[in-house]
Amino acid sequence: MSDKPVLELRKVSHEYSGRRGIFGHSAPTRAVDDVSIRVGRGDVLGIVGESGSGKSTLAKIMLGLLPPTQGEAFLDGRPIAGMTRRQIAERVGFIFQDPYSSLNPRQTVGTIVAYPLYLRGEGTSAQRRERAQKILDIVGLPTRFLEAYPSQMSGGQRQRVAIARALISRPKLLICDEPTSALDVSVQSQVLNLLLELREEFDLTYVMISHNMSVIQHMTTHVAVMYLGRVVEMNVSERIFEKPRHPYTQLLLNSTLTVAPGAGVPDLRADAAARQTMREHPPYIVLPD
Ligand SMILES: Nc1ncnc2c1ncn2[C@@H]1O[C@H](COP(=O)(O)OP(=O)(O)OP(=O)(O)O)[C@@H](O)[C@H]1O
Numbered sequence: 001m002s003d004k005p006v007l008e009l010r011k012v013s014h015e016y017s018g019r020r021g022i023f024g025h026s027a028p029t030r031a032v033d034d035v036s037i038r039v040g041r042g043d044v045l046g047i048v049g050e051s052g053s054g055k056s057t058l059a060k061i062m063l064g065l066l067p068p069t070q071g072e073a074f075l076d077g078r079p080i081a082g083m084t085r086r087q088i089a090e091r092v093g094f095i096f097q098d099p100y101s102s103l104n105p106r107q108t109v110g111t112i113v114a115y116p117l118y119l120r121g122e123g124t125s126a127q128r129r130e131r132a133q134k135i136l137d138i139v140g141l142p143t144r145f146l147e148a149y150p151s152q153m154s155g156g157q158r159q160r161v162a163i164a165r166a167l168i169s170r171p172k173l174l175i176c177d178e179p180t181s182a183l184d185v186s187v188q189s190q191v192l193n194l195l196l197e198l199r200e201e202f203d204l205t206y207v208m209i210s211h212n213m214s215v216i217q218h219m220t221t222h223v224a225v226m227y228l229g230r231v232v233e234m235n236v237s238e239r240i241f242e243k244p245r246h247p248y249t250q251l252l253l254n255s256t257l258t259v260a261p262g263a264g265v266p267d268l269r270a271d272a273a274a275r276q277t278m279r280e281h282p283p284y285i286v287l288p289d
């Protein structure tokens, strides 16, 4: 990687403050703990880890939606903290897990997809519509869907709408948080393959969060394995899959190979001793240069 990284996190942590509730005050949660990551142009960085390991929190930091409580995040070498919403949106788009709740049910697909352009005051309404139509075509939805409402569409079609909306302002980086886990298995691979095709066409860089190791293996160039808020192993994907170094990565791969292929990530919450061993084991991290 010779260019400067598209995305860089330097020793980033995020702590959610404790809440006062009916059972008293809860302790603060360190959801992300001292994470450093570089994502080069064209890379697809997979992030894996069990539920609650901090993946979505990390994604929100990358999108500038959540400020790190320590450390710094950069897009194209510029600190996210100093950027406006609009400057961030020009560089990075996102696709979340649930295509059912992430689209406004009262808006037509045309309005949803063109909305980022509308927000930026770009073009006339006819020009925005034309761009929406073009991008729908690229994600494989016929023009008639411009006037459709999300409720009239399947999960896979809705996720295509979400992808179209993310791409209409032509960001260079897409953050996908479990983009296919709410979809039927038969539709998942169509959406994943679409994302791979778009990578070429739009010269995209991805951060791809998934529970599913076969998705990660299929899609990514690099993998970061998260455990209790930390990155415990990071390397190019082949190395992670051929020669995992950290016991947690080994466990992750063994469980997905032996229990039920593609079933996901083991949940160790019940096993305090295992957590302790895993946490104490030094991380094995190879950052791209
Ligand atoms: N808004 C919040 N306030 C307080 N704690 C939070 C909040 N959001 C997340 N957390 C806590 O931070 C930790 C990391 O959560 P996060 O959502 O980042 O995990 P995740 O890896 O995305 O999990 P999943 O795979 O289930 O989506 C968890 O312990 C969670 O309970």
Ligand SMILES: [Mg+2]
Pocket: 055, 056, 057, 177
């Ligand atoms: Mg999550």
